[in-house]
Amino acid sequence: MANIGTDISLAKKLLEQGKLVGIPTETVYGLAANALDAEAVTQIFVVKERPKFDPLIVHIASVDQAEKYVKALPEKAVELARHFWPGPLTLVLPKRSNIPDIVTSGLDTVGIRCPDHKLTRQLLTILPFPLAAPSANPFGYVSPTTAAHVNHQLGEKIPYILDGGPCRIGLESTIIGFENNTPTLYRRGGISEEQIVSLIGSVSSRLQSSNPIAPGQLDSHYAPKRKFYLGDIELLKKDFSSEKTGILRFMSTNKTKDKHELILSPSGNLEEAASNLFASLRKLDQMDVDVIIAERVPDLGIGKAINDRLQRAATRN
Ligand code: TXA
Ligand code: MG
Numbered sequence: 576m577a578n579i580g581t582d583i584s585l586a587k588k589l590l591e592q593g594k595l596v597g598i599p600t601e602t603v604y605g606l607a608a609n610a611l612d613a614e615a616v617t618q619i620f621v622v623k624e625r626p627k628f629d630p631l632i633v634h635i636a637s638v639d640q641a642e643k644y645v646k647a648l649p650e651k652a653v654e655l656a657r658h659f660w661p662g663p664l665t666l667v668l669p670k671r672s673n674i675p676d677i678v679t680s681g682l683d684t685v686g687i688r689c690p691d692h693k694l695t696r697q698l699l700t701i702l703p704f705p706l707a708a709p710s711a712n713p714f715g716y717v718s719p720t721t722a723a724h725v726n727h728q729l730g731e732k733i734p735y736i737l738d739g740g741p742c743r744i745g746l747e748s749t750i751i752g753f754e755n756n757t758p759t760l761y762r763r764g765g766i767s768e769e770q771i772v773s774l775i776g777s778v779s780s781r782l783q784s785s786n787p788i789a790p791g792q793l794d795s796h797y798a799p800k801r802k803f804y805l806g807d808i809e810l811l812k813k814d815f816s817s818e819k820t821g822i823l824r825f826m827s828t829n830k831t832k833d834k835h836e837l838i839l840s841p842s843g844n845l846e847e848a849a850s851n852l853f854a855s856l857r858k859l860d861q862m863d864v865d866v867i868i869a870e871r872v873p874d875l876g877i878g879k880a881i882n883d884r885l886q887r888a889a890t891r892n
Contacts, residue, residue, distance in 0.1 A: 576730040579722050579738050583698045586737050590615075592703065595622060595732075597711050597725040598634075598698065599739025600767050601717040601844075602663045603853065604725045605634070605708030606733070613675040616707050620677075622732045625714040630680040631707040632665050632748070633687045636699035641687055644671055646706065649753050651775045656776055661764025663744050667752035678707050688748055694739045710747060717797055717856045717888070718871035720745050724857060728843050732753035745850035746880050751778065763880035782883075796887045797853075799860040803867045805889045811868040820861035823869035835862050845878045852881055856888065 577597065586596045590607065593615040596604070598607045598712035608615035610633045620627055633644060638656050641648060645668040648656075652666050679685050699706065710718040713726045719725045722738040730736070749764035751771065760768060760780040771778055801821065804811055806821060822836040826843035837855045839848035859867045861887060869885055872878045 577726055577733050577736045579726060579736045580786065581694060581738055582735075583694060583701065583737065586698055587701055589735055589795055590704075590706070590818060593618075594734055594859070595619060596710060597722065597729070597733060597736030598695045598706065599722070599737055599742065600692045600695055601661075601706075601743045602690070603720055603742055603745070604704040604722065604736075605690075606710040606711035606725075606729065607634070609702075609707040610634075610678055610705045610707035610735055611673060611675065611679050612704070616675060619707065619709060623709060623712070623714050625709065627677070628680050629709075629714075630679050630682055630686060631709050633674065633678060633685055634695070634699060634708055634866040635687060635689050635707075636696060636704040637661075638710050640689075640705065640780075641666075641668075644674055644685060644687060645669060646824055651758050652708075652751075652753060655751065655758075655771070656689070659766055659770075661688040662689070663691070663746075663748040664688060665748045665750045665762075665764075667750060667761065669739055671684065674805075684752065685705060685752060693741050694737055698737065701809060702755075709799055715796055715798060715891045717853050717860070718747060718803060720850070720853045721756060724854070739852070741854070744846075744886065745852055745854075749880070752781075754781075755781075763883045765877070765880070767876045769876060769881065787873065796889045798882045798890075799856050801860055801866060801867050802890045803888050804869065804887050805869050808864060808870050815866050815868065817864070819865040821862050821864040823855055823867060825870055835859065835864050839872070839881075844873060844880065845876055848872055849877050852884060862880060 665686045665688040720742040744765040749766040750762040752759045758778040827841040
C-alpha cells in the first residue's frame with residue numbers, strides 16, 4: 576500500500592523523480608505526474624489502465640501560469656478563469672509546445688485548471704512544473720473522494736498519497752472548450768451551467784457523443800461493479816429481493832430505511848448530495864448486494880451533474 580500523509584516536500588521530491596503521487600483537490604483525488612515529463616505522464620496511463628486517446632487535465636497554481644502553457648486565452652476564458660479559479664472548472668485551450676503530446680492525446684488543445692485545495696495549491700506553488708492528473712481511479716470506475724479510496728485501488732502502484740481529507744465538492748470539474756471562439760460545455764461538473772451562463776452568457780454544449788472527445792463523455796463511465804439501475808425506487812424495489820438490494824436515495828422519506836440503503840442528503844441539499852455521491856456508490860458496491868438501485872435528483876444546478884454521473888453509472892442492457 577502507498578504511504579499516506581501531508582508531507583508536501585516528500586510529494587515534491589517524488590514528483591521531481593518522475594514518480595506518481597495521489598493529490599487531493601476540491602473535486603476528486605487526482606493521480607499526478609510532472610506534466611512536462613512525457614515518461615512520468617506515460618505512467619499515469621499504465622497505472623490507471625487508461626486508453627491513450629483520453630487526454631489529461633493540467634493543474635496549475637494560479638491564473639497567471641495559464642499563459643505559459645496555452646497559446647491564446649479568449650476573453651470569455653479569462654473571465655471564467657478570473658471568476659472561478661481556483662475552483663472546479665477546466666478550460667480547454669490551444670496548447671503550447673511545452674506540453675507533451677501524450678498529455679493531450681495528440682490534440683492541439685490542453686485542458687487546464689487551477690484546483691482549490693490548500694495542500695495541493697501549496698504543492699503546485701513550490702513545484703517548478705504543472706501537474707497532469709486524471710481522477711485517481713482505475714479507468715471507468717467511480718472517482719475517489721478520499722485518500723483511502725485512492726489507496727484501496729491504486730495503493731499498490733504508487734508510492735505516496737497526499738491526504739487532504741474528503742473532497743468538498745465531490746464531482747469532477749466542469750469542462751468548457753472554445754470551438755470557433757464559442758464557449759462549449761464538454762462535461763458537467765462542480766460549477767453549474769447556470770453559474771457559467773450568468774457570467775458569460777449562453778454556451779453551446781457537446782456533452783454526449785458516440786465518438787467522444789472527452790471519455791468522461793463515454794455513455795458508460797463512473798460505473799460501480801454491481802448492476803446499477805436508475806429510476807423510481809418504489810417501482811424498482813418490486814423487481815428485486817429486498818435482502819440483496821442496495822438503495823441510493825436523494826433525501827429522507829417517511830418510510831423505514833432498508834437494510835442496505837444510503838441517503839445522499841437527508842435534507843435534500845444538492846451540494847451535500849454531490850459531495851456524498853461517489854463515496855456512497857463505493858460503499859454500496861462493497862455491500863453484500865446483487866444490485867444497486869438509485870433515483871435521479873432534481874435536475875437543476877449541480878443536480879444536472881449528479882444526474883449525469885448516475886446515468887453513466889447505470890447498467891446498459
Ligand atoms: O475535477 C477534475 O477535473 C479531476 C481533478 C483530479 O482535477 N480530474 C479529472 O480528470 O476528472 P479525468 O482525466 O478523470 O477527466 C478529464 C476529462 C477527460 O474526460 C478528458 O477527455 C477531458 O477531461 N479532457 C482533457 N483534455 C481535453 C482536451 N484537450 N479536449 C477535450 N477534453 C479534454
Ligand atoms: Mg475520471
